[in-house]
Amino acid sequence: MxxxxxxxxxxxxxxxxxxxxxxxxxxxxxxxxxxxxxxxxxxxxxxxxxxxxxxxxxxSEMAPLQLPKRPEKGSKEHLIAALGAKLFDDPILSKSGQISCQSCHNRELGWADGVKTSFGHDRQRGNRNAPAVITAVHRPSLFWDGRAATLEEQALGPIENPIEMAAELDKVLERLSTHDVYPEMFFDAFAANQISADLLAVALASFERGLERKxxxxxxxxxxxxxxxxxxxxxxxxxxxxxxxxxxxxxxxxxxxxxxxxxxxxxxxxxxxxxxxxxxxxxxxxxxxxxxxxxxxxxxxxxxxxxxxxxxxxxxxxxxxxxxxxxxxxxxxxxxxxxxxxxxxxxxxxxxxxxxxxxxxxxxxx
Structure with a gap:
């Protein structure tokens, strides 16, 4: 057999x-x-x-996972993670304004999307299954093929991928900079007057690092x-x-x-x-x-x-x-x-x- x-x-x-x-x-x-x-x-x-x-x-042997202490409300770490959480759910990061990170990493579907391979811009279908982002913090490299070395690097990848969110990063940053809320949130989190790709990546990665639970x-x-x-x-x-x-x-x-x-x-x-x-x-x-x-x-x-x-x-x-x-x-x-x-x-x-x-x-x- x-x-x-x-x-x-x-x-x-x-x-x-x-x-x-x-x-x-x-x-x-x-x-x-x-x-x-x-x-x-x-x-x-x-x-x-x-x-x-x-x-x-x-x-290495099994062991209980030691979760990091949650940041104190109002602290810099808390403000960065809160910014990342809002960005994660916001379709402003996509070309169409209809796809967010949450579209493929849905908290109600185990932080994945429940389908074989994910749908992206113009209903294009990728060739890989969306990993559960709740465990992303444990990975020494990201994506199924390990092409990203850090969560920050991974966070920007789907935004510019033509099959996924299909956006141009410069235009995304421009949208964020002229938004009613984001400039103030970025300033509160980073004391930065200009929204950059690096800060966007840090915010998203910070949110994702805090998802793990016992x-x-x-x-x-x-x-x-x-x-x-x-x-x-x-x-x-x-x-x-x-x-x-x-x-x-x-x-x-x-x-x-x-x-x-x-x-x-x-x-x-x-x-x-x-x-x-x-x-x-x-x-x-x-x-x-x-x-x-x-x-x-x-x-x-x-x-x-x-x-x-x-x-x-x-x-x-x-x-x-x-x-x-x-x-x-x-x-x-x-x-x-x-x-x-x-x-x-x-x-x-x-x-x-x-x-x-x-x-x-x-x-x-x-």
Missing amino acids: LKKITVSRVAVAVSAAVLLLPTAGAVFAQTSAGEPLRAIYQKPVSEWPAPTIDEGVEW TRLDLFMEGRHSVLSDSQIRGLHLFRTKARCMNCHNGPALTDGKFHNLGLTYFGKPLEDLGRYQVTNDPKDVGAFATPSLRHIRNSAPYMHNGVISSLRKVVLLYNFGGGRERPRTKKEAADPLFPTHSNLLQPLKLNRTEIEDLVSFLEAL
Whole structure:
């Protein structure tokens, strides 16, 4: 069955895969040593079972995320973030005056937009899924291909992108400078008489950095053990061990900040996207995309860089198969130095139905 799955059919394959899964003979609720999982995981994280990590993988242990203290009302930091919040919601940043940052990063849709790939200026459709901006603060680089090094750099990108907001930055700054409210808000926040692109970027980035909130896993690791169900604790154990998730999703932010090829490049097909390669021109980066943080992941479906996976259950099924499978169809493709190489961190997991349900339940607690 595994050998027949190709990337062009992966969405169909994961939808049907559950029919082929074995069921568990008994619910996995304790370790081989007989100690109940809940008792084990109610201990400090330092005493949890060691995660399954491949040799050579750099990783860090799970930990509650330490949120920065919220700025005092009226402080400079508060005024900058408040300015950024207003700008984030304002379509004044777009050419049409109808698209805002919020259009693709909607607070009611998990700070994403709920569609496979986003619509922009003149209803043009991009080729990538809108990442949930609530976790943007954790990323060492931004966009799925990592082409922006900072949140400030990323914030200006969509404004000028012809498919997204399609504006000319000079004209946006002119609009802001002649607006009834913005000149005073920029002066109060930055003591600046002139609105610049740099200040615009700082305000938007400041707002985005303040979006993160605690998850149930954070609370659990801080001692509020009733917030996770038994199923979610079993899923936590699977996440750390048999499911091999911590090879890429580790640390407080549940991301390694790196780029991996999951077999979803669609090389030579209509959905082709070469990912990180478009930034580095390094053949080893063909089809590699940024590892997203899994924090708040339940709210931001659909998933993957192109939104082709509609639910967390189907994401888990994809990984259970060992990822997508891209194989050359012709000798020419086989000889192409850009034909993508599937990450060696992915391998079939052999999770049964109960384990899949538990792992999905845990992901929903994030």
